[in-house]
Amino acid sequence: xxxxxxxxxxxxxxxxxxxxxxxxxxxxxxxxxxxxxxxxxxxxxxxxxxxxxxxxxxxxxxxxxxxxxxxxxxxxxxxxxxxxxxxxxxxxxxxxxxxxxxxxxxxxxxxxxxxxxxxxxxxxxxxxxxxxxxxxxxxxxxxxxxxxxxxxxxxxxxxxxxxxxxxxxxxxxxxxxxxxxxxxxxxxxxxxxxxxxxxxxxxxxxxxxxxxxxxxxxxxxxxxxxxxxxxxxxxxxxxxxxxxxxxxxxxxxxxxxxxxxxxxxxxxxxxxxxxxxxxxxxxxxxxxxxxxxxxxxxxxxxxxxxxxxxxxxxxxxxxxxxxxxxxxxxxxxxxxxxxxxxxxxxxxxxxxxxxxxxxxxxxxxxxxxxxxxxxxxxxxxxxxxxxxxxxxxxxxxxxxxxxxxxxxxxxxxx
Numbered sequence: 001x002x003x004x005x006x007x008x009x010x011x012x013x014x015x016x017x018x019x020x021x022x023x024x025x026x027x028x029x030x031x032x033x034x035x036x037x038x039x040x041x042x043x044x045x046x047x048x049x050x051x052x053x054x055x056x057x058x059x060x061x062x063x064x065x066x067x068x069x070x071x072x073x074x075x076x077x078x079x080x081x082x083x084x085x086x087x088x089x090x091x092x093x094x095x096x097x098x099x100x101x102x103x104x105x106x107x108x109x110x111x112x113x114x115x116x117x118x119x120x121x122x123x124x125x126x127x128x129x130x131x132x133x134x135x136x137x138x139x140x141x142x143x144x145x146x147x148x149x150x151x152x153x154x155x156x157x158x159x160x161x162x163x164x165x166x167x168x169x170x171x172x173x174x175x176x177x178x179x180x181x182x183x184x185x186x187x188x189x190x191x192x193x194x195x196x197x198x199x200x201x202x203x204x205x206x207x208x209x210x211x212x213x214x215x216x217x218x219x220x221x222x223x224x225x226x227x228x229x230x231x232x233x234x235x236x237x238x239x240x241x242x243x244x245x246x247x248x249x250x251x252x253x254x255x256x257x258x259x260x261x262x263x264x265x266x267x268x269x270x271x272x273x274x275x276x277x278x279x280x281x282x283x284x285x286x287x288x289x290x291x292x293x294x295x296x297x298x299x300x301x302x303x304x305x306x307x308x309x310x311x312x313x314x315x316x317x318x319x320x321x322x323x324x325x326x327x328x329x330x331x332x333x334x335x336x337x338x339x340x341x342x343x344x345x346x347x348x349x350x351x352x353x354x355x356x357x358x359x360x361x362x363x364x365x366x367x368x369x370x371x372x373x374x375x376x377x378x379x380x381x382x383x384x385x386x387x388x389x390x391x392x393x394x395x396x397x398x399x400x401x402x403x404x405x406x407x408x409x410x411x412x413x414x
Contacts, residue, residue: 011028011316011319011320011322012028012316012319012320013027013028013029013312013315013316013319013327013343013344014027014028014344015027015028015319016062017062017302017325017326019226019259019260019302020257020259020302021173021223021224021225021226021227021259022224023106023172023173023224023225023226023259025062025063025106025326026062026104026105027060027061027062027340027344028062028315028319028325028326028327029060029061029062029063029315029326029327029329029340029343029344030061030062030063030064030065030304030306030326030327030328030329031056031059031061031063031064031065031328031329031330031333031340032065032262032304032306032328032329032330033065033066033067033068033110033175033177033230033330034067034330034331034333034334034376034380035067035068035077035078035081035373036049036052036066036067036377036380037067037078037079037080037081037377038052038080038082038380038381038384039080039081039082039083040080041080042089043070043073043081043082043083043084043089044082044088044089044092044093045082045089045092045093045095045096048381048384049082049096049384050092050095050096050099051099051384051385052380052383052384053066053096053099053100053107054099054100054102055337055383055384055386056100056105056333056337056383057099057100057101057102057103057105057107058103058337058338059333059337059338059339059340059341060338060339060340060341060342060343060344061105061329061333061340062105062106062326062340063105063106063108063326064100064101064105064106064107064108065108065109065110065175065228065262065328066082066100066107066108066109066110067081067110068081068082068110068112068177069081069082069083069084069109069110069111069112069162069166070082070083070084070085070111070112070113070114071083071084071085071111071112071113071155071158071159071161071162072085072113072155072158073085075113075114075115075118075126075127076114076118076119077112077114077117077118077119077182078119084109084111084162084165084166085158085161085162086161086165087165090165090168090169093165093166093169094169094170096169097109097166097169097170097171098170101170101172106172106173106226107170107171107172108171108172108173108174108175108226108228109162109163109166109171109173109174109175110174110175110177110230111159111162111163111166111174111175111176111177112177112182112183113155113158113159113182113183113184114126114182114183115127115128115129115144115182115183115184115186116128116132116133116134116144116183116186116192117134117181117182124142125142125145126142126144126145127144127145127146127147127151127183128144128145128146128147128183128186128192129146129147129183129186129187129192129193129194129195129199129200130144130146130192130193130194130195130200131143131144131145131146132144132192132194134181134192146195149197152199152209155183155209155213156209156212156213156216157216159176159213159216159217160213160216160217160219160220161220162174163176163217163220163221164220164221166221167220167221167222167225171225172225172226173221173225173226173227173228173259174217174221174225174226174227174228175226175228175229175230175260175262176210176213176214176217176227176228176229176230177230178210178229178230178231178232179230179231179232179262179264180230180232180264184209184210184213185232185241187199187206187207187208187209187210188206188207188210188232188241188245188246188249189206189241190206190241193206203245203248207248207249207252210229210249210253211252211253211256214227214229214253214256214257214258215256218256218257226259226260227257227258227259227260228258228259228260228261228262228304229253229258229260229261229262230262230264231246231249231250231253231261231262231263231264232246232264233246233263233264233288233291234246234291243291243294246291247291247294247295247298250295250299250301251295251298251299253301254299254300254301258301259302260301260302260303260304260325260326261295261301261302261303261304262303262304262305262306262328263288263291263292263295263303263304263305263306263324264288264306264307288305288306288307288308289305289308289318289323289324292305292323292324293323296322296323296324302325302326303323303324303325303326304324304325304326304327304328305318305323305324305326305327305328306327306328306329306330307328307330309327309329310332310349310350311349311350312343312346312349315327315343329350331355331376332350332353334376334379334380334383335353335355335379336348336350336353337383339353358371359371
């Protein structure tokens with residue numbers, strides 16, 4: 001349940017929100033980041049991706065956050081991620097930004113580096129804070145090379161350059177991805193980060209790189225562009241990032257001057273973010289909300305909560321009671337691109353939309369995770385083709401089609 005210890009506010013999903021940088025969101029509904037995998041082989045955003053965001057832009061959300069955009073073409077999270085490390089594709093990136101923002105939404109680019117969870121054969125030499133191989137069933141992950149101080153300096157420059165290019169192309173700002181077990185999340189984790197220099201050992205040192213990246217990005221984009229961070233409330237694994245340390249990171253980010261913090265959780269080794277339905281799912285969703293409540297008691301920073309909020313009444317209740325400021329929806333947008341407008345009009349609830357198929361057998365969670373991604377990817381293409389509502393194929397057809405497609409894409413990335 002949402003927190004009950006704050007004064008009631010007159011806030012609903014249709015209320016505008018002005019972020020500290022001065023950018024105003026026309027309403028409190030955000031399309032959260034989902035990995036579209038619709039870039040060209042050369043890393044440029046494809047016309048299909050641009051059409052997809054044109055549909056989402058018309059769909060009524062106040063904020064659109066893109067899926068992973070890579071800061072380094074040598075390090076991909078998945079096949080066909082968009083890459084932005086120089087201006088070679090700036091015209092296509094500008095077209096993408098215009099498509100999403102034409103109807104008034106703030107378009108924000110999520111920027112990322114996979115670190116040690118870069119998946120082969122796309123990345124033959126992954127890197128990480130320490131030379132520790134992640135143990136993830138169903139993924140071909142190699143032992144990473146520990147980053148040198150020179151490597152870290154280069155990464156800082158890359159984050160800043162990608163952010164600068166995004167804003168130059170017309171994006172309202174960027175979201176730095178520091179969750180889900182990617183590179184910056186790895187530095188925050190006591191389990192993944194066993195360095196003995198100024199980037200490890202203590203909680204303050206483990207968050208040093210993230211805070212340096214935030215300072216670099218702010219300097220690159222200026223005070224009037226959106227600077228958001230996606231942060232794990234916890235990693236949900238033993239010896240990983242825990243809530244108390246995450247709260248300290250969040251407060252440090254507020255002091256660093258970010259505009260919006262999105263609360264998430266989990267990583268590749270304990271995947272709360274994959275969408276696989278388990279008995280603990282609702283408990284984890286409630287955990288994110290409790291985390292937001294705990295943070296709100298200590299912070300006035302704008303907060304975005306994604307995951308598990310599926311009715312208009314509950315959205316309005318959470319907003320009115322002050323737990324969060326923005327409601328993030330992901331998968332509902334992959335089924336119904338106009339879901340935000342329909343929510344604002346009170347004509348549809350996300351909980352009534354179709355969901356991805358699932359194989360109800362023990363021991364197949366990696367397959368179900370893959371099935372979730374493949375099913376939604378099929379829907380992305382249907383939306384880009386002009387379909388207003390899609391229900392996606394069944395499990396067998398999804399796996400059969402996406403298995404071949406994803407394999408070919410992985411092998412033809414370079």
